[in-house]
Amino acid sequence: MTALTVTDPALRLLLVDDHTIVREGLKRVLDSAGSGWTLAEAVTGFQALEILRAHETDLALVDLSMPGMNGLELVRRIKTEFPAVRVLVLSMHSEEQYALRAFKAGADGYVTKDVAAIELVGAVRRVAAGGCYVTESLAEQVVRQLYGPGDAPLHSRLTDRELDVLQRIAAGQRLTEIGDELHLSVKTVSSHKTRIQEKLHVSNSAELVRYAFENRIADP
The missing domain is CATH 1.10.10.10 (Winged helix-like DNA-binding domain superfamily/Winged helix DNA-binding domain)
Incomplete structure:
Protein backbone atom coordinates (compact mmCIF):
# COMPACT_ATOMS: atom_id res chain seq x y z
CA MET A 1 0.00 0.00 0.00
CA THR A 2 1.37 3.43 -0.93
CA ALA A 3 0.92 5.82 2.00
CA LEU A 4 -0.39 9.36 1.60
CA THR A 5 0.03 12.02 4.20
CA VAL A 6 -3.39 12.83 5.82
CA THR A 7 -5.77 14.42 9.25
CA ASP A 8 -9.47 13.24 9.14
CA PRO A 9 -10.43 9.67 9.96
CA ALA A 10 -7.71 7.51 8.40
CA LEU A 11 -9.47 6.13 5.35
CA ARG A 12 -8.07 3.23 3.38
CA LEU A 13 -8.67 3.94 -0.30
CA LEU A 14 -8.25 1.89 -3.45
CA LEU A 15 -7.88 3.75 -6.75
CA VAL A 16 -8.75 1.69 -9.82
CA ASP A 17 -7.85 3.25 -13.18
CA ASP A 18 -5.77 1.97 -16.09
CA HIS A 19 -4.30 5.41 -16.93
CA THR A 20 -1.15 6.29 -14.99
CA ILE A 21 -1.55 10.03 -15.57
CA VAL A 22 -5.09 9.94 -14.15
CA ARG A 23 -3.97 8.02 -11.06
CA GLU A 24 -1.10 10.43 -10.48
CA GLY A 25 -3.44 13.42 -10.74
CA LEU A 26 -5.95 11.90 -8.34
CA LYS A 27 -3.20 11.03 -5.86
CA ARG A 28 -2.06 14.67 -5.85
CA VAL A 29 -5.62 15.84 -5.21
CA LEU A 30 -6.12 13.40 -2.33
CA ASP A 31 -2.69 14.16 -0.88
CA SER A 32 -3.37 17.91 -0.95
CA ALA A 33 -6.54 17.36 1.09
CA GLY A 34 -4.25 16.96 4.10
CA SER A 35 -6.16 13.96 5.43
CA GLY A 36 -4.42 10.78 6.88
CA TRP A 37 -5.51 8.39 4.19
CA THR A 38 -3.64 5.45 2.71
CA LEU A 39 -3.98 4.68 -0.96
CA ALA A 40 -3.53 1.49 -2.96
CA GLU A 41 -3.62 1.44 -6.76
CA ALA A 42 -4.96 -1.09 -9.26
CA VAL A 43 -4.75 -0.99 -13.05
CA THR A 44 -7.44 -3.60 -13.77
CA GLY A 45 -10.57 -4.90 -12.12
CA PHE A 46 -8.95 -8.27 -11.47
CA GLN A 47 -6.01 -6.62 -9.73
CA ALA A 48 -8.44 -4.53 -7.67
CA LEU A 49 -10.18 -7.66 -6.39
CA GLU A 50 -6.84 -9.20 -5.44
CA ILE A 51 -5.93 -6.10 -3.43
CA LEU A 52 -9.33 -6.05 -1.71
CA ARG A 53 -8.84 -9.68 -0.69
CA ALA A 54 -5.43 -8.89 0.77
CA HIS A 55 -6.02 -5.47 2.40
CA GLU A 56 -8.74 -3.89 4.52
CA THR A 57 -10.31 -1.14 2.39
CA ASP A 58 -12.92 1.50 3.23
CA LEU A 59 -13.63 2.95 -0.20
CA ALA A 60 -12.82 2.09 -3.81
CA LEU A 61 -12.65 4.80 -6.48
CA VAL A 62 -13.48 3.01 -9.71
CA ASP A 63 -13.12 4.09 -13.33
CA LEU A 64 -15.89 2.87 -15.64
CA SER A 65 -13.84 2.37 -18.80
CA MET A 66 -11.07 -0.19 -18.33
CA PRO A 67 -9.67 -3.06 -20.37
CA GLY A 68 -10.81 -6.54 -19.40
CA MET A 69 -13.35 -6.26 -16.58
CA ASN A 70 -15.14 -2.92 -16.97
CA GLY A 71 -16.07 -0.64 -14.09
CA LEU A 72 -19.72 -1.69 -13.87
CA GLU A 73 -18.79 -5.34 -13.57
CA LEU A 74 -16.16 -4.49 -10.96
CA VAL A 75 -18.68 -2.51 -8.90
CA ARG A 76 -21.02 -5.51 -8.89
CA ARG A 77 -18.17 -7.85 -7.90
CA ILE A 78 -17.05 -5.55 -5.07
CA LYS A 79 -20.56 -5.23 -3.66
CA THR A 80 -21.06 -8.99 -3.84
CA GLU A 81 -17.73 -10.03 -2.35
CA PHE A 82 -17.03 -7.00 -0.11
CA PRO A 83 -20.41 -5.44 0.76
CA ALA A 84 -18.90 -3.19 3.44
CA VAL A 85 -16.59 -1.45 0.93
CA ARG A 86 -18.00 1.84 -0.30
CA VAL A 87 -17.68 2.57 -4.03
CA LEU A 88 -17.32 5.95 -5.71
CA VAL A 89 -17.34 5.82 -9.51
CA LEU A 90 -15.03 8.21 -11.36
CA SER A 91 -16.02 8.56 -15.01
CA MET A 92 -15.27 10.69 -18.03
CA HIS A 93 -18.97 10.33 -18.94
CA SER A 94 -21.35 12.97 -17.60
CA GLU A 95 -24.44 11.40 -19.16
CA GLU A 96 -27.14 10.22 -16.80
CA GLN A 97 -27.27 6.78 -18.43
CA TYR A 98 -23.85 5.95 -17.02
CA ALA A 99 -24.75 7.20 -13.56
CA LEU A 100 -27.96 5.16 -13.59
CA ARG A 101 -26.09 2.02 -14.57
CA ALA A 102 -23.45 2.66 -11.93
CA PHE A 103 -26.01 3.06 -9.14
CA LYS A 104 -27.93 0.00 -10.31
CA ALA A 105 -24.65 -1.94 -10.12
CA GLY A 106 -24.32 -0.88 -6.49
CA ALA A 107 -22.20 2.29 -6.56
CA ASP A 108 -22.57 4.71 -3.64
CA GLY A 109 -21.52 7.79 -5.58
CA TYR A 110 -20.72 9.05 -9.08
CA VAL A 111 -18.49 11.94 -10.13
CA THR A 112 -16.93 12.91 -13.43
CA LYS A 113 -13.18 13.29 -13.76
CA ASP A 114 -13.44 16.99 -14.58
CA VAL A 115 -14.87 17.99 -11.18
CA ALA A 116 -12.97 20.46 -9.05
CA ALA A 117 -10.52 18.97 -6.56
CA ILE A 118 -12.52 20.20 -3.58
CA GLU A 119 -15.65 18.50 -4.90
CA LEU A 120 -13.85 15.19 -5.40
CA VAL A 121 -12.48 15.26 -1.85
CA GLY A 122 -15.95 16.11 -0.55
CA ALA A 123 -17.43 13.19 -2.49
CA VAL A 124 -14.84 10.81 -1.03
CA ARG A 125 -15.60 11.97 2.50
CA ARG A 126 -19.37 11.78 2.07
CA VAL A 127 -19.40 8.33 0.50
CA ALA A 128 -16.87 6.98 3.02
CA ALA A 129 -19.09 8.27 5.83
CA GLY A 130 -22.00 6.20 4.54
CA GLY A 131 -23.73 8.75 2.33
CA CYS A 132 -24.33 8.87 -1.40
CA TYR A 133 -22.95 11.42 -3.81
CA VAL A 134 -23.89 12.77 -7.21
CA THR A 135 -23.58 16.31 -8.54
CA GLU A 136 -26.73 18.43 -8.48
CA SER A 137 -26.93 18.80 -12.26
CA LEU A 138 -26.46 15.09 -12.84
CA ALA A 139 -28.97 14.26 -10.09
CA GLU A 140 -31.60 16.28 -11.94
CA GLN A 141 -30.85 14.41 -15.16
CA VAL A 142 -31.06 11.05 -13.40
CA VAL A 143 -34.42 11.93 -11.83
CA ARG A 144 -35.77 13.05 -15.21
CA GLN A 145 -34.55 9.82 -16.76
CA LEU A 146 -36.21 7.74 -14.04
CA TYR A 147 -39.48 9.64 -13.71
CA GLY A 148 -39.69 12.28 -16.41
CA PRO A 149 -41.81 12.17 -19.55
CA GLY A 150 -38.91 12.73 -21.93
CA ASP A 151 -37.86 10.10 -24.44
CA ALA A 152 -34.92 7.97 -23.35
CA PRO A 153 -31.95 7.78 -25.77
Whole structure:
Protein backbone atom coordinates (compact mmCIF):
# COMPACT_ATOMS: atom_id res chain seq x y z
CA MET A 1 0.00 0.00 0.00
CA THR A 2 1.37 3.43 -0.93
CA ALA A 3 0.92 5.82 2.00
CA LEU A 4 -0.39 9.36 1.60
CA THR A 5 0.03 12.02 4.20
CA VAL A 6 -3.39 12.83 5.82
CA THR A 7 -5.77 14.42 9.25
CA ASP A 8 -9.47 13.24 9.14
CA PRO A 9 -10.43 9.67 9.96
CA ALA A 10 -7.71 7.51 8.40
CA LEU A 11 -9.47 6.13 5.35
CA ARG A 12 -8.07 3.23 3.38
CA LEU A 13 -8.67 3.94 -0.30
CA LEU A 14 -8.25 1.89 -3.45
CA LEU A 15 -7.88 3.75 -6.75
CA VAL A 16 -8.75 1.69 -9.82
CA ASP A 17 -7.85 3.25 -13.18
CA ASP A 18 -5.77 1.97 -16.09
CA HIS A 19 -4.30 5.41 -16.93
CA THR A 20 -1.15 6.29 -14.99
CA ILE A 21 -1.55 10.03 -15.57
CA VAL A 22 -5.09 9.94 -14.15
CA ARG A 23 -3.97 8.02 -11.06
CA GLU A 24 -1.10 10.43 -10.48
CA GLY A 25 -3.44 13.42 -10.74
CA LEU A 26 -5.95 11.90 -8.34
CA LYS A 27 -3.20 11.03 -5.86
CA ARG A 28 -2.06 14.67 -5.85
CA VAL A 29 -5.62 15.84 -5.21
CA LEU A 30 -6.12 13.40 -2.33
CA ASP A 31 -2.69 14.16 -0.88
CA SER A 32 -3.37 17.91 -0.95
CA ALA A 33 -6.54 17.36 1.09
CA GLY A 34 -4.25 16.96 4.10
CA SER A 35 -6.16 13.96 5.43
CA GLY A 36 -4.42 10.78 6.88
CA TRP A 37 -5.51 8.39 4.19
CA THR A 38 -3.64 5.45 2.71
CA LEU A 39 -3.98 4.68 -0.96
CA ALA A 40 -3.53 1.49 -2.96
CA GLU A 41 -3.62 1.44 -6.76
CA ALA A 42 -4.96 -1.09 -9.26
CA VAL A 43 -4.75 -0.99 -13.05
CA THR A 44 -7.44 -3.60 -13.77
CA GLY A 45 -10.57 -4.90 -12.12
CA PHE A 46 -8.95 -8.27 -11.47
CA GLN A 47 -6.01 -6.62 -9.73
CA ALA A 48 -8.44 -4.53 -7.67
CA LEU A 49 -10.18 -7.66 -6.39
CA GLU A 50 -6.84 -9.20 -5.44
CA ILE A 51 -5.93 -6.10 -3.43
CA LEU A 52 -9.33 -6.05 -1.71
CA ARG A 53 -8.84 -9.68 -0.69
CA ALA A 54 -5.43 -8.89 0.77
CA HIS A 55 -6.02 -5.47 2.40
CA GLU A 56 -8.74 -3.89 4.52
CA THR A 57 -10.31 -1.14 2.39
CA ASP A 58 -12.92 1.50 3.23
CA LEU A 59 -13.63 2.95 -0.20
CA ALA A 60 -12.82 2.09 -3.81
CA LEU A 61 -12.65 4.80 -6.48
CA VAL A 62 -13.48 3.01 -9.71
CA ASP A 63 -13.12 4.09 -13.33
CA LEU A 64 -15.89 2.87 -15.64
CA SER A 65 -13.84 2.37 -18.80
CA MET A 66 -11.07 -0.19 -18.33
CA PRO A 67 -9.67 -3.06 -20.37
CA GLY A 68 -10.81 -6.54 -19.40
CA MET A 69 -13.35 -6.26 -16.58
CA ASN A 70 -15.14 -2.92 -16.97
CA GLY A 71 -16.07 -0.64 -14.09
CA LEU A 72 -19.72 -1.69 -13.87
CA GLU A 73 -18.79 -5.34 -13.57
CA LEU A 74 -16.16 -4.49 -10.96
CA VAL A 75 -18.68 -2.51 -8.90
CA ARG A 76 -21.02 -5.51 -8.89
CA ARG A 77 -18.17 -7.85 -7.90
CA ILE A 78 -17.05 -5.55 -5.07
CA LYS A 79 -20.56 -5.23 -3.66
CA THR A 80 -21.06 -8.99 -3.84
CA GLU A 81 -17.73 -10.03 -2.35
CA PHE A 82 -17.03 -7.00 -0.11
CA PRO A 83 -20.41 -5.44 0.76
CA ALA A 84 -18.90 -3.19 3.44
CA VAL A 85 -16.59 -1.45 0.93
CA ARG A 86 -18.00 1.84 -0.30
CA VAL A 87 -17.68 2.57 -4.03
CA LEU A 88 -17.32 5.95 -5.71
CA VAL A 89 -17.34 5.82 -9.51
CA LEU A 90 -15.03 8.21 -11.36
CA SER A 91 -16.02 8.56 -15.01
CA MET A 92 -15.27 10.69 -18.03
CA HIS A 93 -18.97 10.33 -18.94
CA SER A 94 -21.35 12.97 -17.60
CA GLU A 95 -24.44 11.40 -19.16
CA GLU A 96 -27.14 10.22 -16.80
CA GLN A 97 -27.27 6.78 -18.43
CA TYR A 98 -23.85 5.95 -17.02
CA ALA A 99 -24.75 7.20 -13.56
CA LEU A 100 -27.96 5.16 -13.59
CA ARG A 101 -26.09 2.02 -14.57
CA ALA A 102 -23.45 2.66 -11.93
CA PHE A 103 -26.01 3.06 -9.14
CA LYS A 104 -27.93 0.00 -10.31
CA ALA A 105 -24.65 -1.94 -10.12
CA GLY A 106 -24.32 -0.88 -6.49
CA ALA A 107 -22.20 2.29 -6.56
CA ASP A 108 -22.57 4.71 -3.64
CA GLY A 109 -21.52 7.79 -5.58
CA TYR A 110 -20.72 9.05 -9.08
CA VAL A 111 -18.49 11.94 -10.13
CA THR A 112 -16.93 12.91 -13.43
CA LYS A 113 -13.18 13.29 -13.76
CA ASP A 114 -13.44 16.99 -14.58
CA VAL A 115 -14.87 17.99 -11.18
CA ALA A 116 -12.97 20.46 -9.05
CA ALA A 117 -10.52 18.97 -6.56
CA ILE A 118 -12.52 20.20 -3.58
CA GLU A 119 -15.65 18.50 -4.90
CA LEU A 120 -13.85 15.19 -5.40
CA VAL A 121 -12.48 15.26 -1.85
CA GLY A 122 -15.95 16.11 -0.55
CA ALA A 123 -17.43 13.19 -2.49
CA VAL A 124 -14.84 10.81 -1.03
CA ARG A 125 -15.60 11.97 2.50
CA ARG A 126 -19.37 11.78 2.07
CA VAL A 127 -19.40 8.33 0.50
CA ALA A 128 -16.87 6.98 3.02
CA ALA A 129 -19.09 8.27 5.83
CA GLY A 130 -22.00 6.20 4.54
CA GLY A 131 -23.73 8.75 2.33
CA CYS A 132 -24.33 8.87 -1.40
CA TYR A 133 -22.95 11.42 -3.81
CA VAL A 134 -23.89 12.77 -7.21
CA THR A 135 -23.58 16.31 -8.54
CA GLU A 136 -26.73 18.43 -8.48
CA SER A 137 -26.93 18.80 -12.26
CA LEU A 138 -26.46 15.09 -12.84
CA ALA A 139 -28.97 14.26 -10.09
CA GLU A 140 -31.60 16.28 -11.94
CA GLN A 141 -30.85 14.41 -15.16
CA VAL A 142 -31.06 11.05 -13.40
CA VAL A 143 -34.42 11.93 -11.83
CA ARG A 144 -35.77 13.05 -15.21
CA GLN A 145 -34.55 9.82 -16.76
CA LEU A 146 -36.21 7.74 -14.04
CA TYR A 147 -39.48 9.64 -13.71
CA GLY A 148 -39.69 12.28 -16.41
CA PRO A 149 -41.81 12.17 -19.55
CA GLY A 150 -38.91 12.73 -21.93
CA ASP A 151 -37.86 10.10 -24.44
CA ALA A 152 -34.92 7.97 -23.35
CA PRO A 153 -31.95 7.78 -25.77
CA LEU A 154 -31.71 4.67 -27.93
CA HIS A 155 -28.61 3.47 -26.12
CA SER A 156 -30.58 3.25 -22.86
CA ARG A 157 -31.92 0.00 -24.34
CA LEU A 158 -28.45 -1.54 -24.41
CA THR A 159 -27.41 -4.01 -21.75
CA ASP A 160 -24.26 -3.22 -19.76
CA ARG A 161 -22.36 -5.79 -21.84
CA GLU A 162 -23.61 -4.26 -25.11
CA LEU A 163 -22.63 -0.79 -23.94
CA ASP A 164 -19.17 -2.08 -23.10
CA VAL A 165 -18.82 -3.69 -26.55
CA LEU A 166 -20.00 -0.48 -28.22
CA GLN A 167 -17.37 1.57 -26.37
CA ARG A 168 -14.66 -0.84 -27.43
CA ILE A 169 -15.77 -0.83 -31.08
CA ALA A 170 -15.80 2.97 -31.06
CA ALA A 171 -12.28 2.91 -29.58
CA GLY A 172 -11.12 1.02 -32.66
CA GLN A 173 -10.80 -2.48 -31.22
CA ARG A 174 -11.38 -5.44 -33.53
CA LEU A 175 -13.94 -8.06 -32.61
CA THR A 176 -11.16 -10.56 -31.89
CA GLU A 177 -9.50 -8.12 -29.48
CA ILE A 178 -12.79 -7.47 -27.72
CA GLY A 179 -13.41 -11.19 -27.42
CA ASP A 180 -9.95 -11.76 -25.95
CA GLU A 181 -10.36 -9.01 -23.34
CA LEU A 182 -13.89 -10.03 -22.35
CA HIS A 183 -13.22 -13.78 -22.58
CA LEU A 184 -15.91 -14.18 -25.23
CA SER A 185 -15.89 -15.94 -28.58
CA VAL A 186 -15.75 -13.80 -31.73
CA LYS A 187 -19.17 -15.20 -32.62
CA THR A 188 -20.61 -13.93 -29.33
CA VAL A 189 -19.06 -10.49 -29.78
CA SER A 190 -20.42 -10.38 -33.34
CA SER A 191 -23.88 -11.24 -32.01
CA HIS A 192 -23.61 -8.39 -29.50
CA LYS A 193 -22.63 -6.03 -32.31
CA THR A 194 -25.63 -7.10 -34.38
CA ARG A 195 -28.03 -6.50 -31.49
CA ILE A 196 -26.42 -3.13 -30.78
CA GLN A 197 -26.93 -2.05 -34.39
CA GLU A 198 -30.56 -3.16 -34.26
CA LYS A 199 -31.25 -1.27 -31.04
CA LEU A 200 -29.51 1.90 -32.28
CA HIS A 201 -31.15 1.69 -35.73
CA VAL A 202 -27.82 1.76 -37.58
CA SER A 203 -26.77 -0.54 -40.40
CA ASN A 204 -22.98 -0.66 -40.33
CA SER A 205 -19.87 -0.12 -38.21
CA ALA A 206 -19.28 3.44 -39.43
CA GLU A 207 -22.76 4.51 -38.33
CA LEU A 208 -22.25 2.68 -35.05
CA VAL A 209 -19.04 4.61 -34.32
CA ARG A 210 -20.65 7.88 -35.39
CA TYR A 211 -23.53 7.28 -32.97
CA ALA A 212 -21.09 6.59 -30.13
CA PHE A 213 -19.20 9.84 -30.78
CA GLU A 214 -22.31 11.97 -31.24
CA ASN A 215 -23.84 10.66 -28.02
CA ARG A 216 -20.62 10.96 -25.99
CA ILE A 217 -20.40 7.22 -25.44
CA ALA A 218 -16.81 7.40 -26.68
CA ASP A 219 -14.28 10.12 -27.41
CA PRO A 220 -13.54 10.81 -31.11
